Amino acid sequence: ASLLAACGQGQVGQSGGSGGTSNTANSKKLALVPGVQAEPFYISMQCAAQDEAKKLGYDLTTQAPQMFDAAMQTTIVNALGSNPPAALLVTPTDDKAMLAPIQQVKNRGTKIVEVDTSLQDKSVAVSSISSDNTEGGKMAAQTLAKLAGGKSGSVLILDTIAGTSTTAARAKGFEDELKNSPNLKSAGIQFTQNEPDQAAAKVTAALASTPDLIGIFATNLNTGEGAATGLRNAGKIGQVNLIGFDASPSEVDGLRKGEYQGLIAQDPASIGVQGVDQAVASLEGKPVTRNLTANLHSITKADMDANSQYFYKQKC
Ligand code: T6T
Numbered sequence: 529a530s531l532l533a534a535c536g537q538g539q540v541g542q543s544g545g546s547g548g549t550s551n552t553a554n555s556k557k558l559a560l561v562p563g564v565q566a567e568p569f570y571i572s573m574q575c576a577a578q579d580e581a582k583k584l585g586y587d588l589t590t591q592a593p594q595m596f597d598a599a600m601q602t603t604i605v606n607a608l609g610s611n612p613p614a615a616l617l618v619t620p621t622d623d624k625a626m627l628a629p630i631q632q633v634k635n636r637g638t639k640i641v642e643v644d645t646s647l648q649d650k651s652v653a654v655s656s657i658s659s660d661n662t663e664g665g666k667m668a669a670q671t672l673a674k675l676a677g678g679k680s681g682s683v684l685i686l687d688t689i690a691g692t693s694t695t696a697a698r699a700k701g702f703e704d705e706l707k708n709s710p711n712l713k714s715a716g717i718q719f720t721q722n723e724p725d726q727a728a729a730k731v732t733a734a735l736a737s738t739p740d741l742i743g744i745f746a747t748n749l750n751t752g753e754g755a756a757t758g759l760r761n762a763g764k765i766g767q768v769n770l771i772g773f774d775a776s777p778s779e780v781d782g783l784r785k786g787e788y789q790g791l792i793a794q795d796p797a798s799i800g801v802q803g804v805d806q807a808v809a810s811l812e813g814k815p816v817t818r819n820l821t822a823n824l825h826s827i828t829k830a831d832m833d834a835n836s837q838y839f840y841k842q843k844c
Pocket of ligand 1: 563567569570644645692694695747748749750773774794
């Protein structure tokens with residue numbers, strides 16, 4: 529407790545740098561702090577991570593913030609400092625704001641593994657596991673280009689919150705790839721604070737301001753669900769092509785109903801398993817891989833039944 533008091537809340541560092549104290553009582557304890565609670569992507573990741581930890585003789589506990597929010601996540605990460613786990617698997621909800629709290633846990637001797645998102649500072653984690661999000665954005669642009677079939681028009685990108693490494697890479701990959709389709713013009717990137725209602729409102733506004741809107745790329749689950757609502761409210765389902773990211777039950781349902789023309793599904797279970805494997809390798813002095821990726825799968829209504837293994841879970 530005295531060490532924690534010496535470090536103080538939100539401060540970075542402890543003399544001696546990243547060495548810290550290793551807590552032998554917790555040598556088999558792994559903590560997972562995902563981006564947000566009760567959300568199918570992170571539930572799927574957590575279920576697989578728990579199973580993998582158990583298989584390797586470790587115990588993984590999960591604590592998730594109520595919202596995808598750096599202040600809420602900071603409170604959880606700071607609390608870990610008083611009883612540090614051997615390793616922390618974390619989804620930084622902001623690529624800069626989460627640096628200080630995560631570094632502080634690291635300074636207590638905890639190994640840090642990033643799962644899904646990552647910090648801008650690449651010196652903190654021993655390993656980072658994510659989808660190739662730039663490639664995912666590119667896949668979405670290629671799907672929309674194919675659906676447009678040479679027809680001209682504008683396409684809107686719905687991002688979540690500035691500072692989210694994953695969705696930012698998806699939006700960038702999408703915009704870069706769009707340049708290869710001269711008939712398609714970017715109507716810009718709109719931030720939605722990861723709120724479906726805001727995504728729906730941005731779609732309503734875009735339909736009014738951009739009469740040639742022919743496509744939308746929703747960079748994650750909440751933006752996709754909101755975009756589908758916006759299109760439904762305007763009676764534009766099927767007229768404006770919607771490509772979503774992720775494969776939540778509601779998105780999968782929307783794909784079946786024709787609200788989405790395509791989904792780019794991630795493999796959150798693989799991210800969870802690889803995260804645990806890297807954390808354990810690091811704790812046991814085995815070789816650790818600094819960057820790992822999980823596969824992506826482009827799914828359409830036509831092939832969705834053959835791809836049901838990529839659909840996300842609502843519970844373990
Ligand atoms: O798309 C995932 C995740 O990869 C991203 O970092 C945040 O949003 C999700 O959790 C979906 O809601």
